[in-house]
Structures are given as C-alpha cells and as structure tokens.
Amino acid sequence: MSIKTYKDLNVFRESYGLALEISRATRKYPAAEQFELARQLRRAARSIPANIVEGWAKRSAAAEFKRYLHIAIGSCDECKLWLEMSHDEGFLNSEECSLLMNKFNVVGAMLKGLWKQWKNFQA
Secondary structure: OOOOOHHHOHHHHHHHHHHHHHHHHHOOOOHHHOOOHHHHHHHHHHHHHHHHHHHHHOOOOHHHHHHHHHHHHHHHHHHHHHHHHHHHOOOOOHHHHHHHHHHHHHHHHHHHHHHHOHHHHOO
C-alpha cells in the first residue's frame, strides 16, 4: 500500500486508536482525577497522532518532520508514566495497565522506525 496521507501510516492509525482507547479508559477515573491525572493521560495520548499529522504536513523539511516525531515519541513515553501512576493510584488494574503499556511500547517502536525512515516520506 502506498503512503499518500498521514492516514496511510500504520503508526498514525495505531496511535489514534490508542488515544481513543485511553479516552474511554479514563472515563471511569474518579471525578477528582478527571481534571488531573485523567486529563494529563488523555492529553499525552492525543498528542501522539496530532504530532504525527503536524510532522507529516512539514515533511519536506527533514528537521521539522523529525522534530514532531521526536515530540510524539516523548508523549508516548509520558503516557507510560501516567499509566503507571494510574495503576499505583488504583484507577487501572494490572491487566489493563499492562495491556495499555504494551500498546504504547508498540507505538513507540513504530515511531522510532518512522523517524529512521523519514526520507521515504519527503514531500
């Protein structure tokens, strides 16, 4: 399959789906955490596909494309911190936390792969 838009990137589709999954998972957090921990986790998760899109739009400039992918990688790692905290606070059970962590590990690896192959996607 040829890559014509950011929507054709597997990492975009995976990260977008994961952001939606995080949004659903954080709905069950207590009200006191909806504007704290849950919000931070949703923001970081949504940042990943958003930065892929922004980087894609600027892919003709290698430094810009790579910079946005680098930010997405950072947001991916940030999500793992918030998941650990969510687990330790008792908002996610071990199974939920492990499943989501693994998904962020996969997305992180995909982002790093895209970062290494940026030349294949120059506009």
